[in-house]
Amino acid sequence: MQPTIVQGPDKKIQERISREIQEEYARKADSLKRREDFRKEFDYFLEVLSLAANPIKFKERFNKPLAGLYCISTPLELFDAFGLHPLRLHCGLLPVHKLSFSFLPSTVCPAIKSCIGQFYADNSLESLCEVMVIANSCYEKTKSLEIVKDRIKNLHVMQMPLDKESEKGQKRWIEEVYELKKKLEKYTGKHFSRKGLLKSIDKYNRAWELFGRLTEMKRSGLISEVWSVILTNAFMLDDVDSWSDKVSGLIDDDKGKKSAQEPKVFLVGSPLFFPYLKIAELIEEVGMSVVADDLCTSERMFAGVVYKDPSEYGLLRAVAERYQLPCQCPIFPDNSYRVKNILETMQKYNIKGVVFHLLKGCHIFDMATYWFERLIKENGFHFIKIETDYSPEDRENIITRLEAFKEMIY
Amino acid sequence: MKVFRIRTITQIIFFFILLYGSYIGLRFMNFMPTWACTNPVDYSSACYLLPMQRFQYGLNPYLMYSMPFPGYFIIQGWMAFLIFFLYLIIFIIIFNKLWCGWICPFGTLQDGISFIRKKLKIRETQFSEKTKHSIRPIKYLLIILNFVMPFGFAFGAVAATPIFCRICPVKTLLPPLHGNILNLTIGFPPGVVYSIITCIFAAFILIMIFFRERFFCTICPICAMIHIFHKSSLLQFKKNVGACDSCGNCWRVCPVDIKEVYLEKKKENVIQENCNLCLKCIEACPQKGALSIKYFNKTIFSSSREYLEKIIGRKGKKKNATDNSPRPG
Ligand code: SF4
Ligand code: SF4
Numbered sequence: 001m002q003p004t005i006v007q008g009p010d011k012k013i014q015e016r017i018s019r020e021i022q023e024e025y026a027r028k029a030d031s032l033k034r035r036e037d038f039r040k041e042f043d044y045f046l047e048v049l050s051l052a053a054n055p056i057k058f059k060e061r062f063n064k065p066l067a068g069l070y071c072i073s074t075p076l077e078l079f080d081a082f083g084l085h086p087l088r089l090h091c092g093l094l095p096v097h098k099l100s101f102s103f104l105p106s107t108v109c110p111a112i113k114s115c116i117g118q119f120y121a122d123n124s125l126e127s128l129c130e131v132m133v134i135a136n137s138c139y140e141k142t143k144s145l146e147i148v149k150d151r152i153k154n155l156h157v158m159q160m161p162l163d164k165e166s167e168k169g170q171k172r173w174i175e176e177v178y179e180l181k182k183k184l185e186k187y188t189g190k191h192f193s194r195k196g197l198l199k200s201i202d203k204y205n206r207a208w209e210l211f212g213r214l215t216e217m218k219r220s221g222l223i224s225e226v227w228s229v230i231l232t233n234a235f236m237l238d239d240v241d242s243w244s245d246k247v248s249g250l251i252d253d254d255k256g257k258k259s260a261q262e263p264k265v266f267l268v269g270s271p272l273f274f275p276y277l278k279i280a281e282l283i284e285e286v287g288m289s290v291v292a293d294d295l296c297t298s299e300r301m302f303a304g305v306v307y308k309d310p311s312e313y314g315l316l317r318a319v320a321e322r323y324q325l326p327c328q329c330p331i332f333p334d335n336s337y338r339v340k341n342i343l344e345t346m347q348k349y350n351i352k353g354v355v356f357h358l359l360k361g362c363h364i365f366d367m368a369t370y371w372f373e374r375l376i377k378e379n380g381f382h383f384i385k386i387e388t389d390y391s392p393e394d395r396e397n398i399i400t401r402l403e404a405f406k407e408m409i410y
Numbered sequence: 411m412k413v414f415r416i417r418t419i420t421q422i423i424f425f426f427i428l429l430y431g432s433y434i435g436l437r438f439m440n441f442m443p444t445w446a447c448t449n450p451v452d453y454s455s456a457c458y459l460l461p462m463q464r465f466q467y468g469l470n471p472y473l474m475y476s477m478p479f480p481g482y483f484i485i486q487g488w489m490a491f492l493i494f495f496l497y498l499i500i501f502i503i504i505f506n507k508l509w510c511g512w513i514c515p516f517g518t519l520q521d522g523i524s525f526i527r528k529k530l531k532i533r534e535t536q537f538s539e540k541t542k543h544s545i546r547p548i549k550y551l552l553i554i555l556n557f558v559m560p561f562g563f564a565f566g567a568v569a570a571t572p573i574f575c576r577i578c579p580v581k582t583l584l585p586p587l588h589g590n591i592l593n594l595t596i597g598f599p600p601g602v603v604y605s606i607i608t609c610i611f612a613a614f615i616l617i618m619i620f621f622r623e624r625f626f627c628t629i630c631p632i633c634a635m636i637h638i639f640h641k642s643s644l645l646q647f648k649k650n651v652g653a654c655d656s657c658g659n660c661w662r663v664c665p666v667d668i669k670e671v672y673l674e675k676k677k678e679n680v681i682q683e684n685c686n687l688c689l690k691c692i693e694a695c696p697q698k699g700a701l702s703i704k705y706f707n708k709t710i711f712s713s714s715r716e717y718l719e720k721i722i723g724r725k726g727k728k729k730n731a732t733d734n735s736p737r738p739g
């Protein structure tokens with residue numbers, strides 16, 4: 001047996017933190033329900049998100065073995081095809097931070113701190129996962145799992161090639177997906193079924209399509225960035241069919257046309273994890289609207305799977321490439337498509353500026369800001385970088401800066 | 411109606427017209443740059459390569475001796491060549507490579523073979539970049555064979571059949587559909603050696619087509635000839651690089667495995683030498699206006715998420731997957 005590297009906190013602290021987590025979810029849900037643009041349909045998504053604080057209920061509800069995934073590059077369709085319930089482990093909770101303070105460097109990004117903290121929280125979703133898979137997009141996150149490896153049942157690491165446009169990088173990633181398939185066969189004792197994968201592809205393609213509608217609604221101001229992120233965060237935990245059913249209900253209801261509040265901005269940078277929605281909320285608070293983003297927990301999460309070869313290889317290749325080729329994670333040394341895309345969207349939707357959200361300690365995103373800022377400005381748009389973390393302390397400061405930014409672009 | 415349906419219907423119609431049209435009096439003869447072999451005499455259209463090779467007759471010493479006046483065959487041969495070359499240019503200006511993806515009966519036959527492979531869920535063979543690279547010169551070599559070799563042969567004893575036709579696999583594979591199995595036998599004109607080479611070549615091509623979609627198109631000299639003049643066409647295939655999100659769909663669905671369209675980050679004109687303008691990439695591209703087909707600089711079909719959704723997204727309806735669901739592949 002592996003020796004335990006770090007002891008979890010004692011019972012009393014556990015209980016206190018568990019209470020704090022429940023309270024934070026409840027507080028957040030309450031404040032969101034008081035928003036003017038709240039619709040009763042959103043209740044469903046808030047409920048799914050709050051299940052993260054109640055793992056036993058979560059397990060009962062989905063009634064399938066859970067596969068915990070880190071990074072959006074892990075192929076959901078494959079887990080679904082093996083009858084697992086894939087959930088994207090993420091955490092935007094401040095209280096669990098405290099659980100990781102004693103064994104993580106203080107400069108590590110808050111997303112890693114709270115993810116690791118979750119492992120030590122009583123009854124976390126993490127403790128219920130049969131399999132845990134990480135695509136090593138963020139090396140710090142991958143490394144952090146060492147601290148908790150004795151608490152992980154079956155950890156599998158997928159190596160993400162950084163040269164995704166080369167034949168070598170593409171071949172390697174397909175091999176990784178094949179390797180994952182083999183591992184899942186072993187864990188589940190089930191044989192891979194081509195038909196099963198085809199069904200899963202269709203399910204997720206439907207979600208992709210509905211998400212496209214949601215994005216259109218966001219572009220025209222029919223849904224705010226805050227709700228859009230809540231919906232996509234819920235997708236990370238929910239069953240794909242139920243999520244799609246609920247989202248399609250939301251979309252069918254929206255008939256009227258509206259236009260988004262000016263000035264419109266593009267939100268770029270580090271991901272937002274429920275209940276941490278600070279930057280999106282503050283942008284709204286100062287009277288700007290986010291009509292597009294390129295966050296990996298929002299617009300960058302979906303891409304339909306398109307294949308031409310319906311053989312087993314053809315489908316696996318299509319799934320592998322859907323998670324590799326369009327991935328615009330800042331870890332890649334060449335992300336030129338990302339900026340071109342952002343500029344194109346800004347021109348098309350008359351978006352005036354970019355708000356670059358940076359979680360303190362996320363050096364990769366920080367490094368991306370340099371040339372990103374230059375290109376955005378060279379093309380005649382405005383740019384602001386907001387560096388922050390999960391704590392509410394810097395709220396006023398951010399508001400002041402955003403207000404000045406608004407003045408400048410409006 | 412979806413583009414892939416219109417295309418399939420067009421292909422089937424042209425397949426029958428070009429192969430069997432003569433039964434109802436349709437005779438296009440050599441006007442079309444397609445692989446419609448002239449070997450079964452009653453074809454309504456014929457292969458472009460045949461007249462292109464004919465100009466060698468003018469140089470043939472045996473024929474030269476029997477000409478009614480000095481230079482007759484030289485003039486006749488070169489006239490024939492120039493006229494057909496003109497047809498080719500006119501067709502390229504009007505249609506660019508639409509011929510390959512929409513009309514060429516041999517292309518349609520290849521698509522039919524791939525359709526069977528897909529139904530059998532047999533994996534398509536992948537070629538490495540290196541293999542693709544080494545296949546590349548073959549089609550140009552075949553063009554050279556067509557244009558240069560006749561000079562060499564013209565002054566020799568062998569001149570009865572145009573040089574490419576001696577080894578053309580289409581000559582073996584298409585005529586049987588027309589009820590002519592002569593070219594499947596050993597010893598058909600122009601002789602035992604060539605017929606054995608042709609049959610082996612044809613069998614190899616057939617096997618390759620089964621495992622690799624449109625394999626023949628990657629070595630086809632007609633495709634290469636059209637490509638040489640493609641820039642002069644009114645029909646152009648364009649990419650708006652700013653709209654592309656590098657999803658790679660265009661590459662994955664491409665029957666001839668063209669990766670350059672997905673990789674292109676600067677150029678607007680993205681038609682590649684093996685492209686047959688099947689438009690599958692435009693159908694599979696989720697980004698609005700990233701890929702488009704333009705005629706006289708007017709967009710006639712361009713990519714959009716809405717279009718792709720109609721093919722793969724099930725329009726938000728819950729429905730189980732079936733293998734028969736339409737795919738842009
Ligand atoms: S490239 Fe293919 S479709 Fe075009 S002429 Fe050649 S065989 Fe026909
Ligand atoms: S590049 Fe596009 S149009 Fe050309 S052959 Fe490939 S899929 Fe067809």
Ligand code: SF4
Nearest residue numbers: 654655657658660695
């Ligand atoms: S399918 Fe469209 S968006 Fe995707 S790589 Fe090709 S051109 Fe770009």
